Amino acid sequence: MGNPTAAMLVIGDEILSGRTRDANMHHLAGELTGHGVDLKEVRVVSDDHAAIVSALNDLRRAWDVVFTSGGIGPTHDDITADAIADAFGLGIDVRDDARAILAAHYARSGTKLNPARLRMARIPDGATLIDNPVSAAPGFTVENVHVMAGVPAIFQAMVASVLPRIIGGAPVLSRSVRIERGEGDIAGPLSALAAAHPDLSLGSYPFQGPNGRYGSNVVLRGSDAQALQTAVDALLAAFPEARE
C-alpha cells in the first residue's frame, strides 16, 4: 500500500509479429515486485515514432516511473531515442560523453566507430546515462523514464544498475496454497476470505493436473507477514486437501 507505481513500454515489431517472444516483461515484473515497486501497466507498440511518443506520454504521466525496452541500436529501425526526446520536447544529438564510451569500447576491439554505431551516442539533452556493461552503448534516463536496450542480457544489466536509484516501498510478500479442487469449488470461501482481508491481494489460478482434474493455486500477497499467516491458516483450515 503506497508503494511507488511503474509501467513498462516494450518497443518492437518483432514482438508484435510473433517472431520474438518477449523476455524482458517477465524479468522486470519480478525485479520490481522484489524491490517494492508495483508494476501497473505494460504496453507493447511497434517501431513507429507516433506510437512510441503517444504511449510514452500516457505512461509517464499516469505512473511514478517508466521503463522502456528496445529500439536503441545502430540500425534504421532503432528510433526510440528520438521518440523519447520528442515526447519530452527535448533536443537530441550525438553527445560527447556517450561518444567517448563508444570510442573506448570499439578501440579495444579494433572496430571502427562508423556513422551507424555513432547513432547510439544520440542522447536527449539533459539525460543521465545508464551503464551498459555488456556492449557499451548506454541507455539513458529522462525525468521518470528509463530507456533501455531490448537484448535481454543488456536489459537485465541496465535494470540492475537503475533499480538501486529508485526508492521502493515495502517488498510484497507472497504465499501460495495449492488446493486439489477446481476454482468453482473454492470460489465462495475464497471470496469471503478476500473480503475479510482487504489489506491482502488474493488471486486464484487454475491448473490441470496429470490426472486431467483441475486444481487451484491461491496466491496471497501483502506487505504484512502476520496478516498473510492468518489468511494462509484460514485457507488451510477451510480445505483439508490444501497444501502450502
Added chain:
Amino acid sequence: MGNPTAAMLVIGDEILSGRTRDANMHHLAGELTGHGVDLKEVRVVSDDHAAIVSALNDLRRAWDVVFTSGGIGPTHDDITADAIADAFGLGIDVRDDARAILAAHYARSGTKLNPARLRMARIPDGATLIDNPVSAAPGFTVENVHVMAGVPAIFQAMVASVLPRIIGGAPVLSRSVRIERGEGDIAGPLSALAAAHPDLSLGSYPFQGPNGRYGSNVVLRGSDAQALQTAVDALLAAFPEARE
C-alpha cells in the same frame, strides 16, 4: 498494407507481479501474422475495473479488432465480463444459453453448478458466445472485441474458433538472413535497402554467437514474394558472409 489491425488486452495481476509468464501474447501474435492481421498494440493491465474499461475503450476505438485474455473464471478476482459490459454500456446477467452449456458440462462430471460456477454464465447483453472445447465456460464477442480465457490451452482453442470469422488480409511473408557481422557494420547498407523497398519491412535483430561475437538476423517482411526475393538477393550480394 491495408491488412486489418488488431490489439490485445491481457488482464491479470499474476503477469504484472512476475508470478506467471504470459504465453498468450506470443501465441496470438504468430496466429494473427499467419492470418494476415497486423497486431499493432498490446496492453497488460491489473485486475482493476477502471483500468480494464479504460484500456478496452482505447483499444477498440483505435484498432479493427481486439482480443482479451484472462479474468473470466469463477473467482472473485475474475471481473473481466462485467468490465467489458461497462465499457460498452451494456447490461450483464446470467444468460440461459451459457447456463445450459455449463449445466450440461458439469452434469457429465457429476459436479454441482454452484453460484461461483454460474458466474461464468454472466454474458453482456447481445454478445455472441465463443466455444470452449476444453472446460465449457464460454468466451464471448461484443462488436469488435473477443473476450477469452487466460489459461493457455483454452485461450488457444478460442483463438482457433474466432480467427476464421475474421477476414484477414494477405498473410505476411517473412524471410530471414543471418549475417555474421555486428549491426553497426551492416546498418548503412541495410538502411539503403530499406529506403529502396518501401513496400517491405526490414528489421535487424542482434545475436551473440558462441564465440562471443555479435551477428545480426535481418528479417524482411511483406506480402509480395517477388519483391522479397529481390531484396534478399540484394542483401546476400552485399554481404558475402550472409546466409538465409
